[in-house]
Amino acid sequence: MDWVNAIVQGTLLGGLYALFAAGLSLIFGVMRLVNIAHGDLIVLAAYLGLTTSVALGLHPLAALLVVIPAMAGIGYVLQRGVLNQTLGDDILPPLLVTFGLSVIIQNALLEGYTADPQKMDAGALETASFGFGGLTLGVLPVLTFAVAVAVIAGLQWMFYRTPLGRAFRATSDNQDIAQLMGLNKAHVFGLAMALSLAVVAVAGIFLGIRTSFDPSIGGGRLIFGFEAVIIGGLGNLWGTLVGGVILGVAQTVGAKIDPGWQLLAGHLVFLLILAVRPNGLFPRVDA
Amino acid sequence: MHDPILGIRDLDAFYGDFQALYGLDLHVDAGEVLAIIGANGAGKTTLLRSIAGLMKNGAEQVRYRGQPIGALRADQIAALGIALVPEGRQLFPSLSVEENLMIGGRTGRKGPWSLDAVYNLFPILEERKAQASTSLSGGQQQMVAIGRALMANPDLILFDEISLGLAPIIIKDIYAALPGIVGEGMSAVIVEQDITKALSVSSRVYCLQEGRVSLEGASDALSREDISRAYFGIA
Numbered sequence: 001m002d003w004v005n006a007i008v009q010g011t012l013l014g015g016l017y018a019l020f021a022a023g024l025s026l027i028f029g030v031m032r033l034v035n036i037a038h039g040d041l042i043v044l045a046a047y048l049g050l051t052t053s054v055a056l057g058l059h060p061l062a063a064l065l066v067v068i069p070a071m072a073g074i075g076y077v078l079q080r081g082v083l084n085q086t087l088g089d090d091i092l093p094p095l096l097v098t099f100g101l102s103v104i105i106q107n108a109l110l111e112g113y114t115a116d117p118q119k120m121d122a123g124a125l126e127t128a129s130f131g132f133g134g135l136t137l138g139v140l141p142v143l144t145f146a147v148a149v150a151v152i153a154g155l156q157w158m159f160y161r162t163p164l165g166r167a168f169r170a171t172s173d174n175q176d177i178a179q180l181m182g183l184n185k186a187h188v189f190g191l192a193m194a195l196s197l198a199v200v201a202v203a204g205i206f207l208g209i210r211t212s213f214d215p216s217i218g219g220g221r222l223i224f225g226f227e228a229v230i231i232g233g234l235g236n237l238w239g240t241l242v243g244g245v246i247l248g249v250a251q252t253v254g255a256k257i258d259p260g261w262q263l264l265a266g267h268l269v270f271l272l273i274l275a276v277r278p279n280g281l282f283p284r285v286d287a
Numbered sequence: 288m289h290d291p292i293l294g295i296r297d298l299d300a301f302y303g304d305f306q307a308l309y310g311l312d313l314h315v316d317a318g319e320v321l322a323i324i325g326a327n328g329a330g331k332t333t334l335l336r337s338i339a340g341l342m343k344n345g346a347e348q349v350r351y352r353g354q355p356i357g358a359l360r361a362d363q364i365a366a367l368g369i370a371l372v373p374e375g376r377q378l379f380p381s382l383s384v385e386e387n388l389m390i391g392g393r394t395g396r397k398g399p400w401s402l403d404a405v406y407n408l409f410p411i412l413e414e415r416k417a418q419a420s421t422s423l424s425g426g427q428q429q430m431v432a433i434g435r436a437l438m439a440n441p442d443l444i445l446f447d448e449i450s451l452g453l454a455p456i457i458i459k460d461i462y463a464a465l466p467g468i469v470g471e472g473m474s475a476v477i478v479e480q481d482i483t484k485a486l487s488v489s490s491r492v493y494c495l496q497e498g499r500v501s502l503e504g505a506s507d508a509l510s511r512e513d514i515s516r517a518y519f520g521i522a
């Protein structure tokens with residue numbers, strides 16, 4: 001039963017990792033941009049959630065109503081103001097610029113909030129649990145997982161069923177020809193980053209309710225998100241969810257063997273999958 | 288004497304340090320079909336890309352309906368009613384046939400062309416509408432590329448080598464559809480390697496050679512010798 005428990009808890013944790021990863025995957029899919037600042041943006045969203053919920057006396061989940069539009073706005077402005085200028089045939093400039101952005105966000109958060117760990121107060125939600133088939137499941141992890149599934153399903157629907165998704169796919173296929181269709185790629189990329197950071201807002205709030213956070217933890221969240229994307233296969237959103245789950249399960253099972261092995265086990269499974277299937281488990285299969 | 292719908296003046300084009308067009312002058316009259324011929328590498332595709340906004344131009348180098356459009360972005364030019372059927376079709380592989388057509392209609396311009404009208408013109412596309420565009424034959428892909436451009440209800444449509452790589456029978460079909468397309472008051476520029484084809488559908492023709500206009504005239508008035516000389520640069 002202990003092992004089953006570890007696997008179930010790991011699966012639920014995978015939901016959080018999928019939330020870390022979904023925005024990363026979206027951005028890479030639409031504009032081939034690897035956003036090194038993604039993890040720090042998650043942490044920024046957590047701090048925004050903290051400040052919003054404290055200042056307005058809101059439950060952290062209610063703070064999403066403020067943080068999602070705020071992060072989306074930041075994403076659009078960031079893309080049009082800075083990142084669009086770095087995109088081109090050379091993949092190095094966007095890496096360097098988002099790396100710089102990562103450093104800037106970390107230092108700004110240090111200035112604004114100090115290095116002390118912070119936590120959001122979600123009241124009873126943090127400890128509530130229920131029994132299920134002999135296991136005890138936390139309400140928060142289950143809610144996180146459900147939200148991750150909903151976010152991925154929503155993104156999937158948007159990508160394949162709406163005019164916006166069509167514009168994303170067309171621009172990803174061929175930027176010049178998409179422009180001939182009347183799509184301004186600067187705007188399309190801005191919308192993609194806005195959407196990515198809207199998901200980052202959700203990820204940041206759930207992270208900040210689950211654990212304490214400080215300005216330095218962004219890099220680790222980036223790695224988890226990155227690993228989930230790669231395990232699942234680039235450009236495949238459901239694959240990203242599976243990747244998150246595999247990573248989460250590897251971590252909890254590793255921790256069960258020896259508490260010190262939690263992170264190592266996750267990285268080892270990642271490397272193993274990368275060695276066996278360099279394109280991930282479910283790479284996108286269009287031409 | 289009509290007003291030109293498109294006027295090009297002293298147009299240069301560069302790929303990095305390489306100059307592909309040299310001081311080109313050219314115009315398209317409203318409602319006419321203009322042919323552009325020339326050997327491989329003469330600069331025909333570059334010219335069409337310049338008109339469509341995919342090359343960097345000075346504002347005054349391209350005028351459309353009397354407005355300088357040379358410095359506009361491609362999406363702004365598309366919204367003004369210029370559509371390009373690009374060389375090699377260049378469909379969106381991630382989009383189905385119908386989605387490729389629908390994205391062509393994104394500019395929201397009003398006019399006779401709609402999904403139904405395109406399916407009327409090319410009925411095979413309706414049967415294949417849910418398929419990936421990459422699964423079609425070359426001729427069918429070319430129909431999608433043409434339909435995609437028509438969906439924008441353009442006033443000026445640019446065709447870049449629509450017969451390239453297609454079987455003669457398919458080429459015949461596609462050219463048979465052309466009068467129905469440009470008969471709607473549209474102006475058209477047709478780039479074509481097949482000189483006979485180009486002359487038969489057009490009222491005027493320009494020949495390009497190494498980035499310059501080497502000959503221009505009425506399609507029915509030019510002699511074969513003139514054209515060969517302009518085409519191959521044989522003195």
Ligand SMILES: Nc1ncnc2c1ncn2[C@@H]1O[C@H](COP(=O)(O)OP(=O)(O)O)[C@@H](O)[C@H]1O
Binds near residue numbers: 307325328329330331
């Ligand atoms: N992307 C590019 N980069 C560099 N040179 C190019 C590029 N595209 C075309 N050229 C060059 O520009 C010239 C004109 O090309 P193009 O306009 O494609 O000619 P055409 O369509 O008449 O065959 C050729 O010499 C070609 O090699």
Ligand SMILES: [Mg+2]
Binds near residue numbers: 331332333374
């Ligand atoms: Mg060409």
